[in-house]
Amino acid sequence: MTGNLLTDNPALYEARFPDPSRLAGRWAEDCLRRHGAGRRVLDLGCGTGRDAAWLHGAGREVTGADLSEAMLAHARAHHPGPEYVRADLHGFDLGQGVSDAVVCLDSALLYCHTNDQLDGFLSSCRRALTPGGLLVAEMRNGAYFLGRTDLLDTPRVDEFTWQETVHRSVTTLTVDRTAQLLRRTRLWTADDGSPPVEQRSAWRLLFPQELRHLLGAHGFEVLELHDGPGPRTEPPWQEGLLPGRTTDADRLHVVARSTKPSTGTITP
């Protein structure tokens, strides 16, 4: 059986990737405050809605957007407050200038695999943002994988217990150099007799200088682009941490400002 076990089972996703102190939401709020963002926030790739709801609780007017109906249904039921809508990162139109900030957490941006999808994402963000609005994103760093053969091609086994069932995953990462993708194959088994599930997904291997160029080409001024701990890294991000100076480690933090109103065209 194939599928995406985690996006099809949002409760299981939260159990597998717990964030009880809502570090992802706190990290985003820290960036938004530091750069004086207005109240309206669009959380793209909002998943289970836990980060969107945390930002709502911090006083923001939040719209969470995701492609997965299962995630959206879970978000509406379990993390109320924000409005939840279905939208595709690769190109969406939620109205012009409807948001003061777009946040895109936990590598959701890397579901833009091709250059066209990245262009679609950035021009859609720019349309959604008010002039001067912010794009705040946190993701794995493509450059981190250069030379890191120890991370690739070797199955890694993880186990966790959810609702008295032991779930076991065997994950293998490979680099597709032609497509510039980090491909992940994960085989899930459970001790409740359910059939194994194979999940295949991929992230764009996006490099810091490439991202800087794309942001500039789409009319964004880069305010921050550096590495730093993520909400779910070890050690995790903590409040008050100064922005990093390099783009070497596993996670990239990006804050960029939309400099002028969207014209619908790329302006290099």
Ligand SMILES: C[S@@+](CC[C@H](N)C(=O)[O-])C[C@H]1O[C@@H](n2cnc3c(N)ncnc32)[C@H](O)[C@@H]1O
């Ligand atoms: C790693 S999860 C991140 C979820 C959430 N931001 C978090 O940190 O818990 C990635 C999310 O992106 C969504 N996603 C994947 N491809 C997408 C696309 N093309 N458009 C919109 N959402 C997408 C998935 O459904 C999933 O909920």
